[in-house]
Structure formats: C-alpha cells, structure tokens
Amino acid sequence: MPRLVEKHPLAIRWFHWLNFPVLALMIWSGLLIYWANDVYRLGWGDTTLLRFFPQSVYDVLHMDHKLAKGMSWHFVLMWVFALNGLLYVSYTLISGEWRYLVPQRGTLRSAWHTLLHDVGLRRDPPPPAKFNGAQQLAYTSVVLMGAGSLLTGLAIYKPTQLAGLTTALGGYEWARLEHFALTIGYVLFFLVHIAQVVRAGWNNFRAMVAGFEVVEDSAPTAAAAPLAAALDAASGSGNPMPAVPPLPMRP
Amino acid sequence: MQSESSLPQPPATPPAAAADVALEREVTRRSRRAFLVGGLAALAGLGGWRWLLGQPEVMGVPGPLRASLEANARVAATLLSPTQLAPEFPRSQARTPRANGSVGLDQPLDTAAWRLRVEGFGGQPVREFSLAELQALPRTEMTTELKCIEGWSTVVTWAGVRLTDFLVRYPLATLPSAETAPYVSLRTPDDAYYVGLDMASALHPQTLLCYEMNGRPLLPEHGAPLRLITPRKYGIKQLKRIGTLAFVAERPADYWAARGYDWHASL
Structure with missing residues (x-):
C-alpha cells in the first residue's frame, strides 16, 4: 500500500532552488561579458561546425554592448553562487547525504544499466535507489564543475594577484576557455536534467519541492527492504545519518 | 497501523x-x-x-551593484597582495596588440613639443618633463600580458621608467611632512580620456611610464610618446599619450568607470 517517504531534506531543496535562478543569471551575465570577445567555436582549420554564438543569438536575447552590465552582475552574483555551493557541499558532508550522491562501488554498472534502460535497450529499470548510478555521476560532476567554475573564474578575475592559480590552469586564455566550456556543460546538464525530470514524473518533481515521495511497497523485495529501512533511518528526526550506508545494488 | x-x-x-x-x-x-x-x-x-x-544609478550601474564592485575591491585588497607580480614571458612570445580605443588621440601629435605635465601633491608647482628627461631615468623592460576588459590578451614587451623610479628621483607625490598622495590621475593632453589609480597600484614595481613597445618607440595608436603600463589593471586603465600626471587627495574621475565599469579594474 502507498506510503509517504521523506526524500530530499529541506536544506537541499533550498540550495537546489536558489541555485537555479542564480546559475541562470550567472550564465546570462557571463554571456554579456563573452559577447565582447566571442571567439570560441567548434571546428578545425577553416571548418566551423558551431560558432559561439551566431549574431542572431545576441540579437534575439538583446545581449550586445552590455559588457559593463554583465561584469557588475557577474561579480555580485558570484558570491551567492559560491556561498550556496559551499553551504550545499558542507551540508551533504555533515548530514551524510553525500553517501547517496558520491559515486561508489557499482556506480558505473548502475549508470550503464540506467543509460541502456533510458534509451530503450534494456527493459528492467535500474535497482531502486535514492539516486541511480547515472544520477550519482551527474550530480557529483556538476558540483565538481561548480568548483571548476569558481577556480577558473577566479583565475580570469584576478590573473595578476592570483598568478599562480592562473598559471596552474594553463594561463589566462586557457582559463577563460575552461570557464566558458564549463558553462556549456551546465547548459547540457540542464537539458538532460529537465528531460529526465519530465520522464520521471510528478512524484519525483514534487519531492524536490515538498521533500517527500509516495511509494508503493506492498511487497517489499529483498533488494527494496534494506533501502526502505535506510530511507526511514535517513528521514528519522533523531539521526539523519544511517548507521549503514545504503548500497542498494544487487550483488 | x-x-x-x-x-x-x-x-x-x-x-x-x-x-x-x-x-x-x-x-x-x-x-x-x-x-x-x-x-x-x-x-x-x-x-x-x-x-x-x-535603484538610482551610480556611474552607470544601479547603486547596489556599484557598492558591491567597491566591496569586492576591499575584499581583494584585504585577501590578496597588491604587490604580487604579474607573470613575465619570454621576449619571443611578444606580439603587437590590437590598437583598441582612440579617445584622446585625435589631435595631431608633435613629439618634439610634447611635455609630461606633472602636478605634484598638495599644490606643489607644476613641472614639465621632456621625453629625453624621462628616458634618462633608469630603464625597465618587461614582457607581460596586456589584458583588455573585452576579454582578449596579448603578450607584449614594454620598456620605460617605473613610476617608483620616477618618484625616487622627483618626489612629487610626497609632501615635506612625508604624507603621500592616495591617488594618481592621468589625462590625455586634450583631457578627453582620463583614468584614476590608487597609489598602491601606481607604486607597483611593474607600473611603467612606457615609451617603447616590442623594442621600438611607441606608435601613435599605441600611445606615443608616453603611456601607462600596469599589468595590475585592464587596458582601459593603461592610458595612452599621457599629457598630465597628477598626484591628488581625492579619487579622480575615470572615463570608463563613469560608464558603468569597475573603478578599480584590477587584475
């Protein structure tokens, strides 16, 4: 019979939803800055597959001649982005949530399984878990990308005063390219993330807003039972850290 | 249940x-x-x-954004080192930079008649210097990366006299009481382009009154006969064709800061 199971802690929901507009505005203000020297492209020699960006993109989004505006927004929102990210990572470490998020033994196998299932090459869904292997890889990667954006951003923000950092990242021009590539990475992450959220449905989406999911567990299987126990333990008021980290993979 | x-x-x-x-x-x-x-x-x-x-705009951006640019500068001044040296590169990597920006360069240039006009701190008499007098001071050469606020950069070899060396020989930034000017103002001869610097940036060992680029006298579009070079700042601060150098008590006006950019533009 259906029951209500806690999924995402309140703090993580706030971090997640604050990050969404802040990252969107960082990308917007970053594009205002990038416009002033929009030299990147995908291609080789004289062949260009994709230019970042065609003039029409700037025209449609009214992004031309706003370098000063872009910089002033970028350099205030960077604090919100950085602090929110640091608080999120600290929270996952202290609360034990990191155990669900960080790739572990079996993550690659589960991620492959998830991918095959998602593209329709495998019927059975990946074993039930708070986050499957593909999610663990994606959510850990995107946090590392955030750290990368902070570091490459600092390297191009203060390339003289942080000359060591800039040099370590390959110099000023490489750091700028890395900073840009990470931004493209967020956009790709966002597209896949939205598609997956739509696929996963309302119950899953609501969990990121209200915190809980409604689960059917009329006949707990051998694999699901320890998971349910772990989820119960994780949602318990007293000790948010399960004594045994859930490893819901089948042997 | x-x-x-x-x-x-x-x-x-x-x-x-x-x-x-x-x-x-x-x-x-x-x-x-x-x-x-x-x-x-x-x-x-x-x-x-x-x-x-x-919110009302302050120098081209909403007040709170201007305040946060200033707060960022204070954080950087506290956490980072103003004396940190910019990386230097082999001379062989030097290239000719793009000649962006010609505000203040419209009038014809007469190098022979040109003088650097220096307004000393605290109402000292104005002094004028010919290019030859500046070239008689210790010459410093460095190969550093010029960074435009637009986002491009070019490695360039610059030569000139460090502002600190100039001030050792001509202590025009200091009063007899040893009080030093907190700011420096630089303007083109026609006053069309102007920048302000804080004294820490002006005294940075890589801040040059520059008269040579890549081994040759500066070209007009790159700021002949004398320009400012400081790898601590974006190119917008590195004024071409200096007409006036003034040591002042108040933060001076700045051409691009008045148009929405960070006054400090520090790197």
Whole structure:
C-alpha cells in the first residue's frame, strides 16, 4: 500500500532552488561579458561546425554592448553562487547525504544499466535507489564543475594577484576557455536534467519541492527492504545519518 | 497501523481506506505548503530584482551593484597582495596588440613639443618633463600580458621608467611632512580620456611610464610618446599619450568607470 517517504531534506531543496535562478543569471551575465570577445567555436582549420554564438543569438536575447552590465552582475552574483555551493557541499558532508550522491562501488554498472534502460535497450529499470548510478555521476560532476567554475573564474578575475592559480590552469586564455566550456556543460546538464525530470514524473518533481515521495511497497523485495529501512533511518528526526550506508545494488 | 489497532472500536471504513484518506490529506497539506512557500520565495526574488533595477544609478550601474564592485575591491585588497607580480614571458612570445580605443588621440601629435605635465601633491608647482628627461631615468623592460576588459590578451614587451623610479628621483607625490598622495590621475593632453589609480597600484614595481613597445618607440595608436603600463589593471586603465600626471587627495574621475565599469579594474 502507498506510503509517504521523506526524500530530499529541506536544506537541499533550498540550495537546489536558489541555485537555479542564480546559475541562470550567472550564465546570462557571463554571456554579456563573452559577447565582447566571442571567439570560441567548434571546428578545425577553416571548418566551423558551431560558432559561439551566431549574431542572431545576441540579437534575439538583446545581449550586445552590455559588457559593463554583465561584469557588475557577474561579480555580485558570484558570491551567492559560491556561498550556496559551499553551504550545499558542507551540508551533504555533515548530514551524510553525500553517501547517496558520491559515486561508489557499482556506480558505473548502475549508470550503464540506467543509460541502456533510458534509451530503450534494456527493459528492467535500474535497482531502486535514492539516486541511480547515472544520477550519482551527474550530480557529483556538476558540483565538481561548480568548483571548476569558481577556480577558473577566479583565475580570469584576478590573473595578476592570483598568478599562480592562473598559471596552474594553463594561463589566462586557457582559463577563460575552461570557464566558458564549463558553462556549456551546465547548459547540457540542464537539458538532460529537465528531460529526465519530465520522464520521471510528478512524484519525483514534487519531492524536490515538498521533500517527500509516495511509494508503493506492498511487497517489499529483498533488494527494496534494506533501502526502505535506510530511507526511514535517513528521514528519522533523531539521526539523519544511517548507521549503514545504503548500497542498494544487487550483488 | 499500530494506532489503528489501539482504537476502542473498529473504524467505520476499512483500515486500508482510512490510511489512504489520511495519506491523501497529508500529501495535499504538505504539497500545498511547499508550493506556496516556493511561490512566495520566487515572488520575493522577482521583487528584489525589480527593486535593485529601480535603484538610482551610480556611474552607470544601479547603486547596489556599484557598492558591491567597491566591496569586492576591499575584499581583494584585504585577501590578496597588491604587490604580487604579474607573470613575465619570454621576449619571443611578444606580439603587437590590437590598437583598441582612440579617445584622446585625435589631435595631431608633435613629439618634439610634447611635455609630461606633472602636478605634484598638495599644490606643489607644476613641472614639465621632456621625453629625453624621462628616458634618462633608469630603464625597465618587461614582457607581460596586456589584458583588455573585452576579454582578449596579448603578450607584449614594454620598456620605460617605473613610476617608483620616477618618484625616487622627483618626489612629487610626497609632501615635506612625508604624507603621500592616495591617488594618481592621468589625462590625455586634450583631457578627453582620463583614468584614476590608487597609489598602491601606481607604486607597483611593474607600473611603467612606457615609451617603447616590442623594442621600438611607441606608435601613435599605441600611445606615443608616453603611456601607462600596469599589468595590475585592464587596458582601459593603461592610458595612452599621457599629457598630465597628477598626484591628488581625492579619487579622480575615470572615463570608463563613469560608464558603468569597475573603478578599480584590477587584475
């Protein structure tokens, strides 16, 4: 019979939803800055597959001649982005949530399984878990990308005063390219993330807003039972850290 | 289900159905609350955005954004080192930079008649220097990366006299009481382009009154006969064709800062 199971802690929901507009505005203000020297492209020699960006993109989004505006927004929102990210990572470490998020033994196998299932090459869904292997890889990667954006951003923000950092990242021009590539990475992450959220449905989406999911567990299987126990333990008021980290993979 | 069994009488509806109703109620209650709070937070965010955009502008950007640019400069001054040296490169990597920006360079240039006009701190008499007098001072050469605020950069070999060396020979930034000017103002001869520097940046060992680029006298479009070079700042601060160098008590006007850019433009 259906029951209500806690999924995402309140703090993580706030971090997640604050990050969404802040990252969107960082990308917007970053594009205002990038416009002033929009030299990147995908291609080789004289062949260009994709230019970042065609003039029409700037025209449609009214992004031309706003370098000063872009910089002033970028350099205030960077604090919100950085602090929110640091608080999120600290929270996952202290609360034990990191155990669900960080790739572990079996993550690659589960991620492959998830991918095959998602593209329709495998019927059975990946074993039930708070986050499957593909999610663990994606959510850990995107946090590392955030750290990368902070570091490459600092390297191009203060390339003289942080000359060591800039040099370590390959110099000023490489750091700028890395900073840009990470931004493209967020956009790709966002597209896949939205598609997956739509696929996963309302119950899953609501969990990121209200915190809980409604689960059917009329006949707990051998694999699901320890998971349910772990989820119960994780949602318990007293000790948010399960004594045994859930490893819901089948042997 | 344990609470159900402790009821004195069997409930009117089967336990499973009652639990379903209770679950439904709980789901609705929590969802409604969460989406309401989320909606209010989104509205608050939008309201904050509109408030910020409605604030009076200070030098081309809304006041709070200008204040945060200044706060960032204070944080950088506290956490980072103003004396940190910019990386230097082999001379072989030097290239000719793009000649961006010609504000202040419109008048014809007469190098022979040109003089650097220096307004000393605290009302000292104005002094004038010919290029030859400046070239007689210790010459410093360095190969550093010129960074335009637009986002491009070029490695260039510059040569000139360090502003510190100039001030050792001509202590025009200092009063007899040893008080030093907190700011430096630089202007083109026609006063069309002007920048301000804080004294720490002016005294940085890589801040040059520069007269040579890549081994040759400066070209007119790159600031002949004398320009400022400081790899601590974006190119917008590295004024071409210096007409006046003034040591002042108040933060000087700055051409691009007045048009929405960070006054410090520090790297």
